Amino acid sequence: MTAVGAARIASAQQARTVAAELAAEFAVDAAHRDRERALPFAEVRKLAASGLLAVTVPAIHGGAELPPSAVAEVVRLLAIADPNIAQIPHSHFVYVNLLKLAGSTEQQRRYLTGVLDGAQIANAQSERGGATVADIATTVRPLAGGQQFRIDGVKYYCTGSLFADVLAVLTKLDDPGGVSGLPSGQYVAFLPADTPGVRIVDDWNGFGQRTTGSGTVSFDSVVVERDQLVARSAAVDEPTAYGASAQLLHAAIDAGIARGALTTAAGFARNKSRPWFEAQVHRAIDDPLLIQRFGELAVTVSAAEATLAVAGAAVDAALGAPDQVADASIAVATAKILADRAATEVSSALFEVSGTRSAADDLNLHHFWRNARTHTLHDPVRWKYQHIGRTLLHGSPPPLHGVI
Template identity: 90%
Template sequence: MTAVGAARIASAEQARAVAAELAAEFAVGAADRDRERALPFDEVRKIAGAGLLAVTVPAELGGADLPPGEVAEVVRLLAVADPNIAQIPHSHFVYVNLLKLAGSADQQRRYLGGVLDGAQIANAQSERGGATVADIATTVRPLAGGQQFRIDGVKYYCTGSLFADYLAVLTRLDDPEGAAGLPGGQYVAFLPADTPGVRIVDDWNGFGQRTTGSGTVSFENVVVERDQLVARTAAVDRPTAYGASAQLLHAAIDAGIARGALTAAAGFAREKSRPWFEAQVTRAIDDPLLVQRFGELAVTVAAAEAGLAAAGAAVDAALGAPERVAEASLAVATAKILADRAATEVSSALFEVSGTRSAADDLNLHHFWRNARTHSLHDPVRWKYQHLGRALLHGSPPPLHGVI
């Protein structure tokens, strides 16, 4: 996707208003896009053109410099309408944050200046074949002279890559001779999506989040300059809230799915469901057992939203305050658990409270559950419980690895 030029958002209130307006528009065709797997190129352009992609750009560069809690609310609003669209810019915000934490002043001006003009960054991070997801085989090797590097490898689940102007490629420095004069470790290479040797394949076939553009990206003899590389260590090897900020947005997507599913279920029950005969009422919504169940689901969703808001405030408070990063990560872990639970429970209960008619395939109400179940696989909540329990019982801070 080519950068489109963008409006400038100046405040959190404006960002929320713009997101709500776009969400209302996107909600209308969400089920149809999912059914037809119609990739939302126009919708993503509107997000970029409205200035939402630039809301975290530092003020000194011309951005609104909104904190993570406000970005989470923008993402949640979009996810209520279409969680596919909400997930597409997730890695964009993550890698804008990496540039803010670890990029040079020149790198920030170059890439974040592009973001201000509507450019979108997508991830090329995950791999297959390693012992764990943390193992990175994609290498960046110095060429003669040490100013240029070669990238080779294959990345999977590259959400947003089909729409992106830039790819953020997670690599491992392969330089046993020390020719480049760079410390070993992981580097993120920022490169235009149309760089020679880059191949983006639309092959994502998950049963949920079907229009996120989460395909495969391969790199064969891709040449990048030294100033395209950002060492990841500055963001993840010290307490920076980098991981908490990223995880907060995942929780926002799940909380949005939960609210969207509950709204759809209530609308269906009001307009289409028939009452169960034993209730002896003329409208399904007057069945006291149905009312009870909707009340329970409303509490579940409200708890997820409250957890998200609390976590957002904790992450905001941790910016520039390393001593508060552990607290923020644990708050986000709690929010992630609540949002995961709400998204999967409410999107399943939608059919329970709506009745047999709601299972009709042409209605595609199951896209809420498919999206919730697929998105919640990003990282296991069972480990969130572990970190919370260890902190409570042992006083142990959560680890620094960028996923909590």
């Protein structure tokens, strides 16, 4: 894992301060990077060097061991400035959590020490061609002796892979003869991004979140050692905060987009918009109907942020407390619904409240809406309503698949 001389974060307040400082810097050229699809290599290196990527590393390994709520606040602040940069480390935090829940002591020491030094993990998880997005065709097969394994397959939407030192590859064990002695199921292989047989392609062409490095990664006879494999079952087959923590960060990204769009709209209305003639005012911001609309949008954003904070506290409480995991999942689902709504509504209303001038393509104000519309495609909220309703009416806990 690559060391970049990362700083050490010691507290949630320090993490928030550092994130706010970086966000202010990243915001300056965010629209330009989006317009030109300029991948933020320098910005991601600064993020890694800041120590923020290591804030969840356990204290026993030298980290701050900050709770999910603190990470969500860091991600929200980054998303206000540039939601692309906020999304890039999402899977990094997810797979650090997997190591904490399911990795051996030696695996934790090996990989989390690298994270403390600034190394970045990215996902190679999603596939195409299966009946559903949950189907995994990429296999890990034991070689002779059962100590080494071979990975073959193709992954898509591998966010952050272009910036990563380590890839976390979701596979299924293909060992009908039991050569390896491992139980059947899904395994995550942690392997250096430059491992022979790994090919990372910059082919992500979404109209939003354009600079997340979410390209295709292929694996052709990639050889990994047994100690690079982590069984996923310990994180997803029992009640843990693993899935809720991951979904909390998605909600934080959407809440950040909403706040960024609202702040930009307010600045545009103050400095560039002209009043509608019927308002009979000299400044657009004195139009009572415009004031009303901004008030409505502010409530929408504040509600999303408040619900995100409540969800963060619920996930914190669920750490190591299986009996509280269902409540945390429902709280996060609620936060994700409101954040989704806020991000898409406010990023669209930006033009409504700013006027015709805001639609100029060179301003690229539409990057807020494109980013919101693209990112909110993660884990459809229509199913979150279902799980919330079933829990309320039937008293049944939500499923453990991790995307509630």
